[in-house]
Amino acid sequence: MKLKRDFYQYIIALVLLMIAFVLSISVGRYHISLGDIAKIVSGKKVDDLTKMVFFHLRLSRTIMVILAGMGLSISGSIYQSIFKNPLATPDIMGVSSGANLGAATAIIFLSGSIYAIGISAFLGGLIAVFTAIALTNMSRDRGISTIVLAGIIIGSITQGAIMLLKFFADPERQLAAIEFWSMGSFAGVTSDKLLPILPFFSMGIITLFLLRWQINILSLSDEESKSLGVNVKKVRVVVIVAATLVVGSIVSITGLISFIGLIAPHMGRIIRKKNDFGTAIFSGIIGAIILIIADCLARSISSSEIPISILTTFIGAPYLAYLMNRYR
Amino acid sequence: MGLLKVQEINAGYDRNLVLKDIGFSMERGTLLGLLGLNGAGKTTLLKVIGGLLSPVKGHVFVEDKDIYTYKEKERAKRISFMPQRHSIVYDTEVLDVVLMGINPYLGVFDSPTSLHKEKAYEALEDVGMEAKYKSNFLHLSEGQRQLAVIARSLLQDSDIMLFDEPDSTLDFNNSHMVLSKIREIVKAKGKSGIITLHDPNMALSYCDTIIVLKDKRIYEHFNVENIDKTFVEDVFSKIYEDIETVHYKNQFFIMRRP
Numbered sequence: 296m297k298l299k300r301d302f303y304q305y306i307i308a309l310v311l312l313m314i315a316f317v318l319s320i321s322v323g324r325y326h327i328s329l330g331d332i333a334k335i336v337s338g339k340k341v342d343d344l345t346k347m348v349f350f351h352l353r354l355s356r357t358i359m360v361i362l363a364g365m366g367l368s369i370s371g372s373i374y375q376s377i378f379k380n381p382l383a384t385p386d387i388m389g390v391s392s393g394a395n396l397g398a399a400t401a402i403i404f405l406s407g408s409i410y411a412i413g414i415s416a417f418l419g420g421l422i423a424v425f426t427a428i429a430l431t432n433m434s435r436d437r438g439i440s441t442i443v444l445a446g447i448i449i450g451s452i453t454q455g456a457i458m459l460l461k462f463f464a465d466p467e468r469q470l471a472a473i474e475f476w477s478m479g480s481f482a483g484v485t486s487d488k489l490l491p492i493l494p495f496f497s498m499g500i501i502t503l504f505l506l507r508w509q510i511n512i513l514s515l516s517d518e519e520s521k522s523l524g525v526n527v528k529k530v531r532v533v534v535i536v537a538a539t540l541v542v543g544s545i546v547s548i549t550g551l552i553s554f555i556g557l558i559a560p561h562m563g564r565i566i567r568k569k570n571d572f573g574t575a576i577f578s579g580i581i582g583a584i585i586l587i588i589a590d591c592l593a594r595s596i597s598s599s600e601i602p603i604s605i606l607t608t609f610i611g612a613p614y615l616a617y618l619m620n621r622y623r
Numbered sequence: 624m625g626l627l628k629v630q631e632i633n634a635g636y637d638r639n640l641v642l643k644d645i646g647f648s649m650e651r652g653t654l655l656g657l658l659g660l661n662g663a664g665k666t667t668l669l670k671v672i673g674g675l676l677s678p679v680k681g682h683v684f685v686e687d688k689d690i691y692t693y694k695e696k697e698r699a700k701r702i703s704f705m706p707q708r709h710s711i712v713y714d715t716e717v718l719d720v721v722l723m724g725i726n727p728y729l730g731v732f733d734s735p736t737s738l739h740k741e742k743a744y745e746a747l748e749d750v751g752m753e754a755k756y757k758s759n760f761l762h763l764s765e766g767q768r769q770l771a772v773i774a775r776s777l778l779q780d781s782d783i784m785l786f787d788e789p790d791s792t793l794d795f796n797n798s799h800m801v802l803s804k805i806r807e808i809v810k811a812k813g814k815s816g817i818i819t820l821h822d823p824n825m826a827l828s829y830c831d832t833i834i835v836l837k838d839k840r841i842y843e844h845f846n847v848e849n850i851d852k853t854f855v856e857d858v859f860s861k862i863y864e865d866i867e868t869v870h871y872k873n874q875f876f877i878m879r880r881p
Contacts, residue, residue, distance in 0.1 A: 379712045505732040512723050516710035518675050523779070524699030524727035568759060570713035 301573070304566060308580040312361070315587040319357040320349065322591045327353065351485060359484040360590045361583040363545045363552060364559070366496060368582025370538040371556025372563065372575040373503060376514040377534055382618065383442050384556040385420070385542050389449030391553070393423025394546050396453040399460045399473045407472065409488060413495075413547030420539045420546075423449050478602030479550040481590050492544040499541035506534055507572035514570060553604045554611020555582050561618065585610070625649050626815050627672070627783055632681035634664075634671045640679065641667045643839040649832075651782070654809045654816040656826035659836035660862060665819040666707070666787055668836070672817065673704035673785050685783060699727035703776040707787045709768060711760055717771050718743055718756040724778030746774040750804055766797030773804060784809065786818040790825065798822075802829045823859055823877050837862060850875070 321327050325348050334341050335349050371384040378388075385391050397419020398412045405411040430445035457473070464470040503510070509530045512520050520527050546552065563578030564570055589606040625648030632645040641664040649655060657665045670676040672683050674690050683690045685701045693701070703724075711720065721743040722735045729735065735743075747753045750770040755763065760771060769789055776784055786805060790798035802818075806829050809816040820826045826833050827847060835843045835858060843858045855875045856868045869876045 376713070379710065381712075508726070508729065508734040509731060511719075512726055514711075514713060515723070516706065518670070518704070519706055519710050521675055521695065522673055522699060522702070522704035522706075523723055524696040526695045530731070564713060568714045569719070570715055571719065 301567070305577065305580075308577060308584070311584050312580055312587075315584050316357060316361070319360060319587045319591055320353045323348075323353065323594050355486040355489050356481050356484045356590075357587070359489050359548065360481055360586050362489075362496060363481075363549055364555060364583030364586035365579035366500070366541045366545045367552060367556045367586075368559035368563070369500065369503065369575045369579040370541045371582075372560035372578045373510055373534065373538045374556070375560055376510055376570060376575075377531055378442065379514055379516070380442050381561065382557070382615075384554075384560075385424075385539070386553055386556060387443060387446045387615075388427040389423045389446040389453065390420045390427075390539060390542060391546070391551050392450045392453040393426075394420035394543060395477050395551055396423075396456050396460075398476050398547070398550075399457050402469050402472045402476070403460050403464055407469070409491065409547065412476070413492065413543065416547050417495075417540060417543030419453075420543050421536065423453070424535055424539055475602070476550040477604075479546075479552045479604040479607075480600065480602050481549055481593075482600050484548060488548055492548055495540055495544040499537045499539075499544065502533065502537035503541070503575075504572070506530065506537075507575075510534055511571055549603070551604055552586070552607055554607045554614070555586055557618075558582075558611055558614050559585060561614075626651050626686060628682075628684040628687075629672060630682045630684065632668070632671055632678045632683070634667055634676060634678040634681075636667075641839060642671070642678075642836075645681070645841055647834060647841070647844055649783075649815045649817070651813045651815055652810055653831045654806055654818065654829065656830035656833045657817065657819040657836065658821075658823055658826055658833060658862075659842075663836040664839060665836060669704070669785050669787050669817065669819055672783070673702055674698045675704065696727045699779065699781065701781050702783045702785065703779040703781040705772055705776050705784070705786045705789060707791055709772055713761075715760045716756070717747070717752065717758050717760050717763070720760045720771050721746055721756075721774045721778055724775035724780075727779060727781075743774070743778055746777040747771070749777055749808070750774045764797075765792045766794070766801065769793065769797070769801050770804065773801070773808070777808065781814075783815045783817070786816065788819050788821065790820065790822070798825065805829070823863070827855075827875050827877070835859075835862060 317332060320332055321329065327345055327349060331341050331345050335346065374383050374385060375381055394416040397415040401407060401411040401415035405415065426449055427445040430448060431441050434441045461470055461473055464473060509525055512523055512525050513531060517527050559582030560578040562581050563574050567574045567577055589603060593601045593603050593606055627649040630646050633640055633643055635641040645668060657668060659665050667676065671678050677691060690698055690702065718740065722739060725735050725739045744753060744756060747756050750773055752767060752770050752774060755767060760768065763771065789801050789805065793801060802825060805816060805818060808814065818830065830847060832844065832846050834841055842861065852868050852870055852875065859877050860866050863877065865880045866877050867880050869878060
């Protein structure tokens with residue numbers, strides 16, 4: 296009976312994801328009709344321009360949106376589990392701002408190539424998360440507000456540093472790149488950009504999958520996890536690095552995407568009424584659906600494309616206000 | 624030779640010693656009650672024995688092996704610890720809470736199998752909670768939660784079971800229900816149980832031996848079977864001051880003098 300419910304929840308979510316996927320392929324400045332999509336999928340002939348747009352623009356873009364939605368949501372869900380805090384997402388703990396600073400540093404001081412930005416963003420995120428942990432440990436109160444405060448502190452420091460970098464940046468190339476990166480976008484994602492991050496993304500997700508049961512237990516207090524035989528310090532560091540690797544690999548291409556890691560896991564938990572790895576994956580599907588819809592809007596709402604974080608922030612910030620009320 | 628041997632323990636937090644020169648040993652099939660006022664070091668002692676707080680000095684041996692030389696998983700197979708309050712934040716099914724007890728027997732990349740789930744269900748049967756196995760843990764009453772966590776300790780199946788004030792959030796009926804369950808398990812499965820309590824009457828009713836902590840040390844360590852009224856009054860009046868002892872149906876009860 297229960298298994299059936301779980302099963303149906305997954306099926307419904309996957310069907311919605313499929314619909315969103317088709318929508319994402321179709322929508323844009325160059326419209327691809329459902330008929331054309333069916334033709335391409337079944338291997339029939341369509342005109343060259345449609346085929347080019349399908350393979351080179353829409354398909355890799357849509358796959359990237361799905362990966363980003365899934366990865367950010369799964370990581371968000373796992374952050375929330377191991378910090379035992381429903382607001383502990385990469386955004387709120389300052390990981391995103393850390394990644395942002397890392398990316399800005401790479402844009403100014405390093406080549407600004409996708410690899411340099413990616414690695415630098417990942418390291419920035421990692422430094423931020425461990426700083427956040429150190430800050431929360433310093434406080435007596437490990438409650439929800441402490442993590443939010445730690446995030447604010449890290450956010451302010453990184454914002455200061457980013458402003459400094461911007462001040463010295465070349466306004467033509469570097470400044471624009473930094474601004475654009477901090478707002479996030481799926482524009483210009485091609486398979487050449489997508490493929491290099493796949494190994495890192497997969498490595499992170501596979502590690503999280505392998506440690507799924509340990510993550511479950513880490514959602515208890517440290518003492519309780521320890522008494523159940525978990526090497527808390529070691530496992531937690533591996534989990535944090537893996538989850539941050541997933542976030543880092545995504546944002547190195549797309550730039551910052553706010554709030555998905557907060558909204559989707561929470562919705563997943565409300566629907567499934569559980570907090571296991573299955574729920575993290577389910578949240579991933581929800582995150583992918585939300586992000587596809589946001590990206591479709593970003594592409595079609597005005598004549599020029601809107602950065603994705605503008606939209607996710609407008610959805611996410613009110614949701615955060617609602618959560619604050621709920622977990623007061 | 625005892626299953627558990629606690630030797631000359633000094634322990635505390637930062638530079639503050641909370642416990643001094645604590646030593647005792649325990650056999651299988653016995654339940655030990657730790658009594659003492661707030662801050663007497665009951666929970667600290669339990670954490671030291673559970674391997675959660677390294678002592679400043681001294682050793683804890685299980686079958687002659689120092690528990691601080693065990694790896695986490697090996698130690699968890701020998702000692703389980705039930706905290707004063709569970710720390711489950713998110714919606715979780717009762718069966719999944721119990722299943723966490725199987726962790727010491729799993730590899731780091733493993734998840735519980737259906738066989739483990741059956742065992743978890745049996746552990747719930749042992750505490751009479753099988754009907755709730757699909758319920759949301761957070762929606763249970765405090766007493767039912769405690770029973771579910773006891774089922775988790777059962778699944779963990781360690782020789783030594785530690786319980787930190789399992790009755791602190793329970794009403795009268797639930798306190799007696801949980802403590803008699805703990806006693807029943809310790810006796811039936813030949814475990815060594817240590818339980819911290821606030822209420823001396825609960826300790827006198829359910830434990831085989833009692834340790835009273837006072838001024839960082841063991842003030843008294845006695846077997847409940849071999850005591851008389853003067854002894855009880857003498858020991859407990861040192862802690863609870865103005866008390867009177869009543870002997871009723873082969874058992875001692877302590878009351879505050881009106």
